[in-house]
Amino acid sequence: MTKPTPLSGFPELLPAQRAVEQHVIDRLRRTFELHGFASLETRAVEPMDQLLRKGETSKEVYVLRRLHDLDGSGDSGMGLHFDLTVPFARYVLENAGRLEFPFRRYQIQKAWRGERPQEGRFREFTQADIDVVARDDLPFHFDVEVARVMADALSGLPLPPMRLRVNNRKLIEGFYRGIGAPDPAAVITIIDKLDKMSTDAVAASLVADAGLSDVQAQQCLRLAEIESTDTTFADRVRGLGVAHELLEVGIAELEAVVEGCASVAGPRFQVVASLSLARGLDYYTGTVFEIYMDGFENLKSVGGGGRYDALASDGRTTYPGVGLSFGISRTLVPLLSRGVLSADRSVPSAVLVALVDDDARETSDAVAQRLRARGIPTEVAASAQKFGKQIRYAERRGIPFVWFPEGDATEGTGRVRDIRSGKQVDADPDVWEPPADDLRPRVVTSPTKEHHE
Amino acid sequence: MTKPTPLSGFPELLPAQRAVEQHVIDRLRRTFELHGFASLETRAVEPMDQLLRKGETSKEVYVLRRLHDLDGSGDSGMGLHFDLTVPFARYVLENAGRLEFPFRRYQIQKAWRGERPQEGRFREFTQADIDVVARDDLPFHFDVEVARVMADALSGLPLPPMRLRVNNRKLIEGFYRGIGAPDPAAVITIIDKLDKMSTDAVAASLVADAGLSDVQAQQCLRLAEIESTDTTFADRVRGLGVAHELLEVGIAELEAVVEGCASVAGPRFQVVASLSLARGLDYYTGTVFEIYMDGFENLKSVGGGGRYDALASDGRTTYPGVGLSFGISRTLVPLLSRGVLSADRSVPSAVLVALVDDDARETSDAVAQRLRARGIPTEVAASAQKFGKQIRYAERRGIPFVWFPEGDATEGTGRVRDIRSGKQVDADPDVWEPPADDLRPRVVTSPTKEHHE
Secondary structure: OOOOOOOOOOOOOOHHHHHHHHHHHHHHHHHHHHOOOEEOOOOOEEEHHHHOOOHHHHHHOEEEEEOOOOOOOOEEEEEEOOOOHHHHHHHHHHHHHHOOOOEEEEEEEEEEOOOOOEOOEOOEEEEEEEEEEOOOOOOOHHHHHHHHHHHHHHHOOOOOOEEEEEEEHHHHHHHHHHOOOOOHHHHHHHHHHHHOOOHHHHHHHHHHHHOOOHHHHHHHHHHHHOEEOOOOHHHHHHOOOOOOHHHHHHHHHHHHHHHHOOOOOEOOEEEEEEOOOOOOOOOOOOEEEEEEEOOOHHHOOOEEEEEEEEEEEOOOOEEEEEEEEEEHHHHHHHHHHOOOEEEOOOOOOOEEEOOOOHHHHHHHHHHHHHHHHOOOOEEEOOOOOOHHHHHHHHHHHOOOEEEEEOOOOOOOOEEEEEOOOOOEEEEOOOOOOOOHHHOOOOEEEOHHHHHOO | OOOOOOOOOOOOOOHHHHHHHHHHHHHHHHHHHHOOOEEOOOOOEEEHHHHOOOHHHHHHOEEEEEOOOOOOOOEEEEEEOOOOHHHHHHHHHHHHHHOOOOEEEEEEEEEEOOOOOEOOEOOEEEEEEEEEEOOOOOOOHHHHHHHHHHHHHHHOOOOOOEEEEEEEHHHHHHHHHHOOOOOHHHHHHHHHHHHOOOHHHHHHHHHHHHOOOHHHHHHHHHHHHOEEOOOOHHHHHHOOOOOOHHHHHHHHHHHHHHHHOOOOOEOOEEEEEEOOOOOOOOOOOOEEEEEEEOOOHHHOOOEEEEEEEEEEEOOOOEEEEEEEEEEHHHHHHHHHHOOOEEEOOOOOOOEEEOOOOHHHHHHHHHHHHHHHHOOOOEEEOOOOOOHHHHHHHHHHHOOOEEEEEOOOOOOOOEEEEEOOOOOEEEEOOOOOOOOHHHOOOOEEEOHHHHHOO
16 A cells, blocks of 8 residues: 545544544533533434435535445435534434423534535534524523533633624514515525625625615615624614614514623623624524634634524424534644644653563553553553663653653552653652643643744 | 434434443543553545455445536545544554554544444444554554453443453464465454354365365364463363464464453453454454453454554555454444433433522522532523422433522522432532532443343
């Protein structure tokens, strides 16, 4: 076999990078569980008819075929899921009788999209989703809850500060109805392109494609300009002089989300009412979210979500939900490959037990096992090289301590050396402890590398 | 959408079952890391030419196709991996310059096979693999190490006792050469079928397909009968009167593995030298392993592995390895679906904070946040129902404690009720702690259900 080359769009991490990813996933999981969200995994595949319900992403689906299908027809009728929302909605319908509602779940899993790879956009990527789903009715306060939980989770990560942009579909749809737009859905679709198209082009499209007058188009654009980190957006919206019942409902909901997040917002996590936000997906019915990472605006949003009142329905019962998704690969892979984030070692081991000679493996194994019994990750040197070489073995992996056994296996005492300081002390494997910070790989940030591309 | 139905071979877990799986994965991961094994994940897909290197599994590969491939040709040239060994070998070759050897890694990930589903055999399944790979030479003691690490890991799981069967390819190949078998590889392939075919049928096949005489075939079968939990197998092999240099090397290696595992073997994990074990895969060159779960012999092996000296090679450099794989889905899904294993609650929450009335959400949220700040998973009631209903809400999820706030948000004192005993005490959210055992879902075993199918 010749040396293989990476597959574009399918990022893989080196061991120290993976340690960072594990740290991030562990922190997310811990926060989600502290808030009572249950872990869930769904299968990687869904029937194609499920995946094709939302037309716009259908082209990105990977279809599965068994290599030697008996009838030779090819496709299995299944494809890889491209997000975690569609599978979750299906799971809820399938298992509704065995779930307790309202049902909080988090899901940290891979998804696949056959789109063109670019920085932060991959064909295989890991996402962390939280959702709350109820039967028939889902009280509005869950919209606030998912935002707060995600704020709590993301604030605890070793990542650049995050910004949660929030808007409300009822607010914008109510506004568009209030100005007399003939097709509010068309307006939403066009306004959603404001981050890709110039304001003039959007205005022209609103006239040409959504049937608005120039005045109506300008009103839509003025609404989209409004942003605030508090509830002052409400007066500015009302200042535009448009009245509609749905608009008022939307303003009240957006106020509630912004107010509800006030206690969790801070320098690491900002919440912004952002009235240009529309989100293309047509299943959102109220609150909509997008997450941005400071200094990485080129990645566009690194997460998003919102309220969906009818995504899961079996005809008789509807399961409304609200959720937020965070792109782990989308944020981490660029940070790892630029060197902004790394770990201080490539192995879990805090201690390397040296080998005095080739017959002394049993002694070293016994020391290692006593350290492990007290929760200290430990490996034994691969061979009885000179101690200097064994120390360099530890150095290359970033293992902070080398243990030199003395006596035989039953004694197990020895000397332990901090290879960073060179300091060496007598130690007993049933007593000695490394500093808590050295127990597992530490995430190291180099913020100066953030903007070097 | 009508109610969806499960896809055969793609098992999904309910929240309480998933809590058991998480517990198992966490325990495995902890043990692997205590032994210095670094976590790794590889992408889900490999180029088809990689996947087809081992002919015998090629029919089980799922091939990927982009739904709207531009040139309409269909296949992407990629397929889903069917194990974690082939991708790991590729990863090592691809990243050799950036890894430190010997390289210990564990990998807990899903794999896919298009085979016919049956109990314990799935089309999508999770495996836990450990491997040690070196450059050029991998000392034999790593064969012992991977067995000991897996013994340590599996002994700590809430599963039935496990049995590790060990054999050595050099031993059996040396024996077959010693009796003058013209094609030792053919003998290995046929002997490997002893668990599926009768002894007579295997004997007949050894004559017909491997070119052995009746006497030679009987010698092979007598070798295959030998089993021992200690090194007494060696004298029994030598008692068969066959001599070959390779046979002696194999005996010594197998003795070393059995002896090396003596200190970790126990009632939860037995190590058996088992000379009928061959393992079909042709990349094994020395030690071979298979894992069985007591009382679940119908599942056949639930894990396996061995030494492979030439799986990863770029022509100039070879990376020999030794590893063991454990089937998480294969063992857990049957135990979960039979009810042998479950968790005592379906949510992470240890506490439900009740809602005194609909205006008191802020108070309850504040109590919850103070409990979470001290690591206690907590959720707030969805609505201000009567307290009796809120208690039943907790009961249905298995949440052990309900907190009744008193006073306003700044005070946050209250009474906490253990809903199992009905006992209720005054409590301060900055001080109160649940028993450590109640902090997270507990795995519950019902061994009596093991044999009810």
